[in-house]
Amino acid sequence: MSTEQQHREARLTERVVASFDATPDPRLREVMRSLTRHLHDFVREVRLTEREWQQAIAFLTEAGHVTDERRQEFILLSDVLGASMQTVTVNNEAYGDATEATVFGPFFTDGSPAIPLGGDIAGGAAGEPCWVSGTVTDTAGNPVAGARIEVWEADDDGFYDVQYGDDRVAARGHLVTDAAGGFRFWAITPTPYPIPHDGPVGRLLAATGRSPMRASHLHFLVTAPGLRTLVTHIFVRGDALLDSDSVFGVRDSLVKDFARRPPDRPTPDGRDLGGRPWSQVRFDIVLAPANPAAPANP
Template sequence: MDGTPGEISAEQQEREAALVERVLASYADTPDPRTKQLVEALTRHLHAFLRETRLTEEEWKRAIDFLTAVGHITDDRRQEFILLSDVLGASMQTITINNEAYANATEATVFGPFFVQGSPDIGPGGDVAHGAPGEPCWVEGTVTDTDGKPVAGARLEVWEADSAGRYDVQYGDERVAGRGHLHTDDQGRYCFWAVTPTPYPIPDDGPVGELLRATGRSPMRASHLHLMVVAEGYRTLVTHVFPRGDAHLDSDSVFGVRDSLVVDVHQQIPTTPTPDGREIAGPWARIAFDLVLAPER
């Protein structure tokens, strides 16, 4: 018997099914209906996976060791569990479920593991780079509702990797770079300086990296800039801006790319005047991206 379902005896199948029912019955007195629904569904799907794959005891132990390693490497600066959720597509699926399409509202995508609370207020036209290496990039646009009405005073959180493919928290020296926040003006407009997004690998020196190598997958993320928009009366938007033409748009390691979020990056020669009069010695770029918020549910 090689373990395929068709060759499992009726007696064995009955024993396995009985165990599933015993576990489900143990949740019968769960007081919260939603908790009861979640643990019952988890039990059914987990046992279905175990029975379908005929998981061996050695494979079970390796899975436990893997999850233990994910926990050990996770700290207040690195969230390996979010990274695992990302590469399995679970993060993107949860976002898809919880951000149903609404009119012409901007699509949401993955939050990622590198957001940090308490970013500096850069103000309109400010610079989120804070010295992070990379080509200067002017980013501008508007925030409106689905009827085109400007959303004044919306808070925009911005964070990104530098040209070396690293976020500030990955350096371990307490620097704050590549992140900041600002608010839209009375016309819903926003603008700021950043660095032109570049592709980078997700952290692959831990258990998630081992999983990617074992499955022949690349750790590369498509170039992107993170944006989160918060405004009273509207659904909080967590999204990205992806430069058109990036080589990893079709193979983003966390499945975060949406066609509607791909934008043109307009390269500027050194002598081109900047929108705010800033003097830049070398080339720079500009991106325009309008954000549309769905109403709060």
């Protein structure tokens, strides 16, 4: 490439960056200037062709057409590029032994059913019963009473309730920790499932030889006054997809032992499962302070 060509490209980048100099909001100014530099650097690094640029515009246009109140193709794109997980990582700085965060996912809904301690979130969803228990503490080890725990998951067929389109509410609920910070509930044993892959993001994965499958997991959203809100999952130890989760959500610290129990094994709460096998997992949650002055033991 000639020196003159390099100068032309660099001058264009600088002109576009400078166009944001008068942006009143300093944070918006910083973001737009940096975004412009990185975007132009990408175009120049890969020597993007005009045909490739047109294909990219068509891809984004189709993603917009696919997106509706039940499906967000742009979040899916962010997920498979690891941008969602990187944003989570940046915004949940390591603090002591606080539980690690992971991606939120597109299937959370407000207004989940309240269940008592020891209740069942399944709501008729297909799957093997799973007893989940643990505690919520702060990083000093103090129990957090009254913490709200939202839980949700896919059923044994690999679908969340909102994917069925019939207004069912299943495999989701919320509960509150007891005075000792304890919680316990019945769910269903997580199983692998594919992210929606019948649209442009799915074609991107296929073209790059990547699988749409997510490792088996159970979602948690934990909130308590004065403590950092935690969005996380727990994953099933031994799952073959732990190293290839399509949205890069797996953290080693979140892989748990889901102990398989035979039908004749008594359940922790004496529940009669009608001769079905079940599983059992413990998940102790540690919440960081809401606004820590500095990371503890980074």
